[in-house]
Each structure stands twice: as structure tokens, then as C-alpha cells.
């Protein structure tokens with residue numbers, strides 16, 4: 001494992017999903033000292049929506065939009081492992097995370113083959129809530145389509161009053177995942 005791209009999908013500073021991602025990154029780095037980890041906060045980047053202009057497919061030279069996806073595209077194509085952290089928003093991922101995922105449409109699907117994906121999700125509902133399974137299934141389908149390996153998924157119940165920092169079991173699970181990936 002060489003290159004890791006860690007993406008923070010919450011708009012909030014010190015968010016629950018960011019804490020999970022920080023935990024993952026710290027444990028991963030301890031166990032893979034030679035890896036290169038790049039972390040990006042999607043909220044602080046200028047990323048337009050996919051406009052479905054299909055120029056990426058017609059011309060075949062990537063996305064015609066000029067924004068911060070120009071920074072993320074090479075990080076995605078060069079990554080061996082992508083770790084996405086997002087809050088649950090309306091039974092799905094945050095708009096920041098979804099907008100990033102939509103823009104991956106501009107890349108040739110073959111560039112994703114063999115890459116690993118880890119998903120870290122936080123929502124206010126109990127961990128038995130259907131939103132966590134919906135998101136897991138969505139990314140399982142995406143990974144199957146792109147021939148990526150969906151190697152890890154952690155869903156945590158947390159919000160501002162019940163921060164994930166107090167959720168020892170989940171933090172342990174994230175750490176174990178980072179060690180095993």
C-alpha cells in the first residue's frame with residue numbers, strides 16, 4: 001500500500017466523521033510507515049456540481065470544468081486506497097461527498113480497477129437505522145461497477161450531543177480496520 005487519499009466530507013469543523021477519519025489515518029500511518037497519505041477537506045475546496053454536459057465522454061480528456069477537482073483527480077488516480085468520511089444527510093451521504101463522487105464520472109472507469117475503498121459514516125440515528133445499510137449498499141454497487149475493492153465500512157451513531165470521541169467501541173473498530181486494510 002503506497003498512496004492513500006483521505007477525504008473529509010462534513011462541512012463541520014471537528015466533526016464526528018472527521019474524527020473517525022483522523023483515527024483511521026493515525027492508525028494506518030503507524031502500521032504503514034512508508035505510505036503517503038494526503039487528506040483533503042471537501043468543504044474547503046471549490047468543487048462544482050457535475051453538469052452532465054458529457055464533454056468528458058465526448059472529447060475524452062477529462063472534465064472541462066476548471067475547479068479544485070483538478071487537484072483531486074490526480075490524487076484519485078494515483079491512490080491505492082481512498083478513505084471517504086461523511087455524515088448521513090437525509091439517508092445518504094453529504095452534498096460535499098456526493099458532489100465529489102459525481103465528478104468522478106469524468107474519469108475513465110478503468111482507472112479505478114483494483115483500488116481499495118473504505119467508508120466511514122456518522123449519523124444521528126441508531127446504528128440499526130436503514131440509512132447506514134443504504135449507504136453501504138450504494139458504495140458496494142459503485143465498487144462492483146468500478147472493479148474497486150470495498151474493504152471496509154464503519155457506521156457510527158453520533159451527533160453534537162453524543163460525539164463519536166466518546167464511542168470507544170467504534171474507535172476501536174476503526175483502528176482495527178486501519179490495521180487490517
Ligand SMILES: Cc1cc2nc3c(=O)[nH]c(=O)nc-3n(C[C@H](O)[C@H](O)[C@H](O)COP(=O)(O)O)c2cc1C
Pocket residue numbers: 010011012014015016017018086087088089090091092122123124125126129131157158159160
Ligand atoms: C441536513 C442534515 C441531514 C441529516 N440527516 C440525517 C439522516 O438522515 N439520518 C441520520 O441518522 N442523521 C442525519 N443527520 C445527523 C448527522 O448525520 C449527524 O449529526 C452526524 O453525526 C454529523 O456528522 P459530522 O459531525 O461528521 O458532520 C442529518 C444532519 C443534517 C445537518
